[in-house]
Every structure is written in C-alpha cells, then in structure tokens.
Amino acid sequence: MSDTAIRVRGIEKSFKDVHVLRGVDFDVERGSIFALLGSNGAGKTTLVRILSTLLKADAGAATVQGHDVGSEPGEVRESISLTGQFAAVDEVLSGRENLVLVAKLRHVKHPAAVAEELLARFSLTEAGDRRAATYSGGMRRRLDIAMSLIGEPKIIFLDEPTTGLDPQARIDVWRTVKQLADGGTTVLLTTQYLDEAEQLADRIAILHRGTIIQNGTLAELKQLLPPAEIEYVEKQPSLEDVFLALVGDTGEADAAENADAAADASARKEAR
Template identity: 55%
Template sequence: MPTPAIEVRGLRKAYGAKTVLAGLDLTVPAGTVYALLGPNGAGKTTTVHILSTLLRADAGQLRVAGHDPAADPDAVRAAIGLTGQFSAVDGYLTARENLALMADLNHLDRREGRRRVTELLARFDLTEAADKPVVTYSGGMRRRLDLAMTLVGDPRVVFLDEPTTGLDPRSRRTMWDSIRELVAGGVTILLTTQYLEEADQLADRVAVLDHGRIVAEGTPAELKRLIPGGHIRLRFAALAELESAARALGPVTRDDDALTLQVPSDGGVRSLREVLDRLDGAAVEVAELTVHTPDLDDVFLTLTGRPDAAALEGANPR
C-alpha cells in the first residue's frame, strides 16, 4: 500500500482544563482531498496548526509526508504549504513582490524564482494585476494570491484552513477549480471548511469533527447514507400501475393524485436494484425514477447538533 500523505493516531491537545482534541485518528491518502467539517471550536484549526508544525501536540503519533512534525519539523515544512483562515499577503507590496519574497524564503535562486513567480501569476490569473499593490485587490484576488504564495515551494501536501470564507460564489468556484488542478497534479489537500457544498464538491473523504473527536468519517455518499430520510421516488403513467407497484414493494408512501410512490432507501445501488427487480417481477413499468438522499447539511446538523448524534456514531462507515 502507498504511504499515506498524513497519518494521525491518538492526537490530543488541551489548553489548561479545556480539551480541544481528544484522541483524533485520521489517514489521508496521497493525491486526495480530505475535508474536516465541524462547528466553531471543534478543533479543526488546531489540527491544522499541529500538523503544519505551528503547535505541538500533547500526545499522539503523527506523520506528514513521512515525517514527524515534532521530531523533524524542518522536513515537514519543506514538504507542505499552508493557507490559513486569514490572508497572509502584504497589502503594500504587489503580487509579484509578494511571490518573490516567498521565493527568497524558499531559497530559490534568482532565475528559478522569477520563473516560478511568472508561472504562478499566470496560473492564478493575476498577470494583469501583478504590479499593482495588493491593497487594491478584491477579496477573491487576494485569496488566489494567498494560495499562489503557498505553492511557491512546490509542496506535496497543502493545508487549506477555510480557504473560501467570505468569498462570493464566483470567486469560491474559481478557488475550487484551483484546488482540483492541484490534486490532479498529485498534491494532497487537507481542507477545513464550514461550507457543506464545498466538502461535497471537492472531498474524496470527509471527517465530521465535534468536541475534539471524529464522530463520523467516509466518502460524502457514505455519510449521507447514515442519515434517515432517503427514498426512491417513482412516478407511474396510470393508477393501475401505481397499485401494482405498491403491492409489489410493500410499505411505501403513495400519492394517488401525483401517481407517485416513495420507497425508503439509503440511496445505494443495492437498494435501488432491489426495487427495480421487484417491479420487473411484477411487470410494472415506471414512467420516472429519482433517488433522494440527505445532503451534507443534514449530516452536519445531525452529528453535531442533535441529541441522537451518539446513536449515529456507532454507524460510522469507518
């Protein structure tokens, strides 16, 4: 098996009597996007700061790009990039000057530094504004520059801590495209976000963090199947077909006026195949079929804000 880009076992961190991380376990395969979801105070940013060597853990076994952040922080820093919650650009410098500064900090020689700066300006659509003070930039332009600065050292692992907070929908989608390009090039992304659509769009796997623990982890589709309320909606051309389908399928919710049935389902292929096999066995034709599953908003609210969260923890797809 390939070595994971990030491995965390039993990560703990407390500030005095307040426990922020209470035994965190996670594994991030190389070349994937892993999203950490959680309410404010869940421990997302603390996790990122520990993995990126900005904080020391109280306990736990950690590996980032094969290195221990505590024992070999320089090796970790050489392999990673970090885009924090707040822009780290200097507003009084131009984009070109900000990137050149990062090239110097990454010990690139002058020729390689200029080449890398020009490449990143073009990649993030900042060439026309490259020599204007960053203080004149829009929020989306600043965030693109922030990410470009993170990539000057060509990192293998990138931490993005709520990278699109405050951006308008167009700028957010532009940032998503940039993230997808990075992953297509083999970069590993650990993303923290409170935008559920962002995790759904980008993440290969999602962990829901609450009170310093991961309460559920899996693909977005797996997490959605944890939450009740999914169903298959069937529409028929005539009432006779609806009646036959209802007899074949057992307990369903029916709407005779709309000629529809709702069949409880987890949204998976197996349950869909079972429904279709029963309809085929009864020789019933379906005019229209749609699958409805809970979204990540439902997952987030159920796991972090309702009394039955503990019950769902036992159904963790891990």
C-alpha cells in the first residue's frame, strides 16, 4: 500500500464568479499531521468539503486512502471522519450518551464499552453523565473529536479545531491531535493560527488566494528567510511557558474545567 494517504492534484472550485480554489496540489503521508494554513476565505473549508465528498470539485482529482473522491464517495466516507469548526454534539444528551449513539449508528460492537474507553482517553469520565450543554468549550471539542474516532477511521479531517477556545483548551486539543498521529491516524487540519501549525504539523501547506504557495516542513519554511545576524540573544520565556507555569499540570486543569462547567450549569438551573 502507498505511503500517501491523501493525494490532491489540480483541484479547482468556483461559486459563480468567485474562484475559491485555483489548482491545488499536495500529498499527505500516512500517520502524519498535515496543516493547511491560510487566512479566512482562503478556501480551506471548501477543500476539506471536497476531500470528504460533501462538495464536488469543478476540475482536478483527489484520492483518499486510494479511493477517488469523485467516483468512489462511499469508500472514501468509510475511511474518514470529519470534525467541523463547531462541535457537533447533542446538548440534550450526556457525553456518554452522545458516544453510545454514534457507536450504534456506526454499528460498532459493544457501544457502551467504546464510550467508556473514549471518555477515559479524553479525560471526560467524571463528566460523562452530565448533559453536554453543561460542558465548557474545550470539553465539547474533546467530546466532538472522541465521537469522530468511533469506528477507528484511518484519516480525520479537523477544520479549525480550536476556533473560539481558551488557551488551556487549545493546548488540550493540541495534545489530543498529537496522540492521534502517534496512534497511526492521519490528520489533516485547517487553521489560521500560525502557532497551531508550528506546534502540530509535520508538514505545512500555505493556501493563499486559492493556490498552495508553499509546502514543506517547518524547518524548510524557515529556510525561506535569511537568518538575522545578532551578537547576543537572551532567551525570554514565551507566553505559553508563562501560562503553563501558572496554571499547573493538565490534571489540575481538567478538574478546574469540570468544576467551572458544573458551577455554570448549577447557576443556570437556579436561574430558571
């Protein structure tokens, strides 16, 4: 089997007189994290919709897991999972019920056991029986990604997975994405955040005005600019270093997140 999980060649897409994609080309290796970096309106979501068979390209070709997105949409859908910009969870159901429902819809054996494993994997066990409406933004996103992994898809598309999240929640999602790749899942994520692409991606493709203007590893992209000549550099801590030093480890953050979400839910109930 080829080492290429996703192959895109000459993809074009227009909406009336607006040319969104103007001939996009790239490959994504199996088990890697590939970041599609671009500003709002660059065409990132349109491309993801084409690759996930939700939209047809006007020209060009693309394969996912060796299946053509145009002529073999069923086979493509069996190989992938898609998480959009907003968490697609049922707020009336609990976290556990959301997972069990998706497992049943995908005809997975032992849906309750699958739900328990995913709740533990994404640090949601304590909140598993609470309605998803009481979850914080970071918890909803983690639940959304957990739901997308049911059925063990080979490829997962994450369309701007940290939009609207606070710094700690973003770091939690980053950690989850890295774990997916470490487990052999191919991840294609779109983002407009430079630090997100820098933290996560094995390769970064910059999408601008409908075309890929650069594609490479972080080291390769940095080589595009000449190094600055300096005599002395004093390393200053980054904002992330300061933030993590102040808030402590993830376990404490998860507990605080659960407590905050529960407090918000209780306040809303009393208000009613």
